[in-house]
Amino acid sequence: MFINNSPKFLLKSFSTEANDTFMGIVPVKTYHDPDKQKKDILLDVKNKTGVYMWKHKVNGKYYVGSAKDLRNRLLHYYNINHLTKRNSMLINRAILKDGAGAFNLHILEYCSPENLIQREQYYIDTLNPMYNILRVAASSKGYKHTDETLYKIKGDQNHFHGKTHTEENRTKMKEIKTGTKLSLDTKAKISQTMTGKVFSAEHKVNLSASKVNSIKLSVLNIATGVETNYSSVGEAERSLSLPKDAIRANLRSKTQKPYRGIYIFKQI
Template identity: 40%
Template sequence: MNNNIVPIKTYSNAERDKFLLYKENNNKSGIYRWNNLITNKSYIGSAKSIRGKFSIYYSTNSVQRKLAEGNSVINSAILKYGYGNFSIDILEYCDISALIEREQYYIDFLEPEYNILKIAYSLLPSPPQGGYEGDEGAKHTEMTKSSIGLKSLGRKHTEEAKLKMREIAVLRKGGETSFYGKNHSPESLLKMSINRSIQVKVLDTILNEETVFLGNKEAAEFLNVGLSTLVRYKKLNKLIKNRHLVSN
């Protein structure tokens, strides 16, 4: 691991410093680095929302889900060694328009071992089915969008929500006997479960991005507000923290 750089912020224990990282990086975009304290290997990535990106990293369901979708060295390492054996550096805060350029700079300069691809994701041509290794949080490929055919394409579903949606589709009981005894593709299960689930949409009015959560509780945790606060603002159709609009 190349340490010839002074980070803006360092969180020496990723497990212990989780909520401090959330607090200090709310509404910030920039370049980050995971450091394995045992192997001295590292991973560099960029995020339009650092807090949002790490809320996914800190969900073991999300990490496992990404591994199920394709190979990811950093996610595999997080599960193997545990959060407590990693530190996190914020290398730089920058405008969203400069993220990929700055990410590429740090990949070239620091040569992180967990970045199998040495080219920042958005500089690559269209990805193959399953995506590129090292792509943490990429949008659906056009091929995936076409195969899933969801009404919600263009939105981002949290990985926990997608996992729960599939479980709901499989576990539902009652008068839906026509569902059983049939082979459903994962895409079909996801589509059916999304149609039946209570979804909560959070629109970031600054980034113009919509994230879909499975229930008010998950959305409230993401926004770092109380459940009653989220429900009240949703009912009044008012912005939370002058930025996020919540709806069903």
């Protein structure tokens, strides 16, 4: 329709007005209808490196990501097969469910490849995006963190350094991850059944290992260099807050590529 080509429509679609600011951050560009603006978006970000954010128009939740090749990365969000294969990511599930048109797409910043991970981490720390399962910016394929960046990600400059999640926060994170919400009555019953019970670390390991067909595995975090052994996939899932189906699929994979660019799984 002709109205879609009018100056008024274009001004609204590409605006960076006050309501497009987040914690004082003003995006480089905002697209209010990514479905219809696909061609413009891919043209604008061609041959560019930067950080982007998807924000749901209804629930207000958002996801922060980055890419050395923004065009290629954003193209994935229009590929149903890609979204389906990687539906362990909350943002992919949301786009599959509601469509890209249910979101605003914000280009937060264009930057150099060398500063990409550091800038993504800055926006994750500042905006605390609800669709991001991992709170540490992941490396792109073939990209290696500098010692300085690794220190900022792992050390006391990280906003979560030295902290642990409360039981309440763990419950909320599980609800977001699985898409289910426990009633107050159910939460109370779970709490009551566990009152006064203290399991030793050894007992927990024995319980996990006693499960039928349990798979023992080691997990190497290539960002930190730390390798941890787990008595089962379930234990790794709980410890790392990763979907167990994805862990199993990665263990079966012959390529053994790092999962999300960070984790290498090996059966032991």
